[in-house]
Amino acid sequence: MMSFDDLAGLANKICPMHVIIGPDGTIYSHGPTLNKLRGAQEWTGQPFFDIFDLQRPRWVKTVGDLMETAGSKLHFQLRQEPHTRMKGVLVPLPDGQGAFVNLSFGISVLDAVRDFNLTSQDFSPTDLTIEMLYLVEAKSAAMEASRQLNLRLQGAKIAAEEQAFTDTLTGLKNRRAMDHVLNRLINGGRDFALMHIDLDFFKQVNDRLGHAAGDAVLQQVAAIMVDCTRKADTVARVGGDEFVVIIEGLMDPNRLNDLAYRLIARLEEPIQFGAEECRISASAGTVLSTSMAEPDAAQLLHQADVALYAAKRAGRAQHMFYTPQMEAEALAPDSKSA
Amino acid sequence: MHGLINRAVQAFVINTYGEKRWNDIMDASGLGFTEFEAMLVYPEDQSARMLSATEASLERPLAEILEDVGTFLVSNPQLEALRRLLRFGGVNYVEFLHSLDDLPDRTRLAVSDLRLPGLELIEQAPGQFELLCQPGVPGYAQVMMGVLRAMADDYGALVILEQTESQDGVEVISITLVETEFAEGRAFDLGAHSL
Numbered sequence: 001m002m003s004f005d006d007l008a009g010l011a012n013k014i015c016p017m018h019v020i021i022g023p024d025g026t027i028y029s030h031g032p033t034l035n036k037l038r039g040a041q042e043w044t045g046q047p048f049f050d051i052f053d054l055q056r057p058r059w060v061k062t063v064g065d066l067m068e069t070a071g072s073k074l075h076f077q078l079r080q081e082p083h084t085r086m087k088g089v090l091v092p093l094p095d096g097q098g099a100f101v102n103l104s105f106g107i108s109v110l111d112a113v114r115d116f117n118l119t120s121q122d123f124s125p126t127d128l129t130i131e132m133l134y135l136v137e138a139k140s141a142a143m144e145a146s147r148q149l150n151l152r153l154q155g156a157k158i159a160a161e162e163q164a165f166t167d168t169l170t171g172l173k174n175r176r177a178m179d180h181v182l183n184r185l186i187n188g189g190r191d192f193a194l195m196h197i198d199l200d201f202f203k204q205v206n207d208r209l210g211h212a213a214g215d216a217v218l219q220q221v222a223a224i225m226v227d228c229t230r231k232a233d234t235v236a237r238v239g240g241d242e243f244v245v246i247i248e249g250l251m252d253p254n255r256l257n258d259l260a261y262r263l264i265a266r267l268e269e270p271i272q273f274g275a276e277e278c279r280i281s282a283s284a285g286t287v288l289s290t291s292m293a294e295p296d297a298a299q300l301l302h303q304a305d306v307a308l309y310a311a312k313r314a315g316r317a318q319h320m321f322y323t324p325q326m327e328a329e330a331l332a333p334d335s336k337s338a
Numbered sequence: 339m340h341g342l343i344n345r346a347v348q349a350f351v352i353n354t355y356g357e358k359r360w361n362d363i364m365d366a367s368g369l370g371f372t373e374f375e376a377m378l379v380y381p382e383d384q385s386a387r388m389l390s391a392t393e394a395s396l397e398r399p400l401a402e403i404l405e406d407v408g409t410f411l412v413s414n415p416q417l418e419a420l421r422r423l424l425r426f427g428g429v430n431y432v433e434f435l436h437s438l439d440d441l442p443d444r445t446r447l448a449v450s451d452l453r454l455p456g457l458e459l460i461e462q463a464p465g466q467f468e469l470l471c472q473p474g475v476p477g478y479a480q481v482m483m484g485v486l487r488a489m490a491d492d493y494g495a496l497v498i499l500e501q502t503e504s505q506d507g508v509e510v511i512s513i514t515l516v517e518t519e520f521a522e523g524r525a526f527d528l529g530a531h532s533l
Contacts, residue, residue: 134423140419146377
């Protein structure tokens with residue numbers, strides 16, 4: 001028959017976190033790793049429940065109850081600081097001599113290793129704790145590297161979006177792209193017409209039917225503009241409901257006027273949004289690059305803008321070419337009645 | 339080659355020779371970028387071009403550079419995580435050597451697409467070992483030489499390392515352990531790492 005001391009000696013090697021308790025529930029001996037947990041406190045001879053607070057199962061109140069738990073999972077918490085949580089399992093010793101309790105840190109092992117300064121010698125060679133600690137660190141390091149990569153990719157995505165030439169809602173070119181095209185044409189000494197188009201009654205659609213309807217209208221407007229222009233022309237959305245069309249090589253005012261009114265007529269056709277019908281119109285102002293000896297992008301855009309507001313003042317759904325006289329009218333108090 | 343390997347070389351060059359040298363090397367290799375990403379995988383020829391540009395720029399034999407890369411990986415404070423992972427291998431240098439058999443598997447647990455060639459430790463006599471490095475990653479044995487040397491310092495062991503002739507592409511490092519506790523070594527706390 002094996003003595004308590006023989007059992008303790010054997011258990012110290014293979015389960016260094018065990019506790020052997022006598023029939024009255026006092027601690028007879030415990031494994032060497034628990035020395036680091038007890039610190040200066042002496043555990044041997046102390047009641048088991050004075051050291052370990054059994055948290056589950058809750059029905060266990062007495063030493064007799066504890067013996068009944070044989071084989072099932074027990075949850076403990078150290079009564080002393082830092083109240084480390086542990087898992088355990090109890091096996092009664094033969095002939096009512098007490099019980100053998102094996103303990104483990106469970107998921108709290110990361111804190112326990114730090115709190116009690118544990119080393120690999122504190123764990124049995126077959127215990128997977130060291131491998132688990134290795135994995136936690138390895139995965140944390142790999143995760144950190146991936147997180148850094150994600151941050152850099154996110155930064156690159158934002159930078160790419162800023163450099164993008166496309167308006168994401170309509171698929172038209174954006175203001176950046178329009179500036180680019182404008183400068184390319186001017187630097188290349190090419191002739192072109194610049195038409196600034198502003199939607200009428202768009203705000204009412206947004207207010208009445210919401211932004212989803214507004215977005216659907218803008219997408220339909222974009223499709224119409226692309227449809228009414230040639231492939232080589234540039235159609236850009238430069239503001240909420242403002243568009244610029246750059247028509248290269250077409251300088252005939254009559255044909256440009258036809259194009260503008262054809263566009264306005266198409267835009268006035270009702271646009272269906274669900275059960276609702278959206279009605280808008282548009283005003284347009286055009287300037288020719290040939291009207292300036294040395295075309296300047298900012299100046300051309302300004303003149304197209306002035307012509308557009310003259311068209312608006314003339315009662316909407318109009319198209320006008322820029323004339324210098326409009327500048328004075330644009331300064332009149334009732335201007336910009338969009 | 340895996341980005342982690344390329345990035346190790348990059349970190350070594352930048353730390354030892356400065357950022358400008360690295361940019362020159364990457365210009366010379368003509369890959370069109372200057373930074374390797376740790377978590378991406380790069381075609382073999384890109385790594386090869388970077389390595390030969392490094393060799394030309396540093397004017398040192400590649401084998402020597404790679405051994406320094408291995409030492410750098412273990413001893414540089416910025417790469418403490420890697421040293422810690424290696425120290426999990428064992429409580430002393432001999433245990434660490436034996437854990438090298440598992441190194442490729444352990445690596446794969448951490449980063450599943452990083453495949454390192456096999457390592458096999460043969461104990462010929464007490465204190466006398468041979469480490470067989472399987473082929474697959476050019477310069478693997480040289481980097482391992484540097485790692486073994488730096489880890490010996492880390493454990494405070496005194497060792498003599500020698501790379502002997504390769505057989506069928508298998509490179510052999512012979513390790514003579516003169517003294518296990520030659521110096522103090524560096525401390526290793528299981529839980530010292532803040533996560």
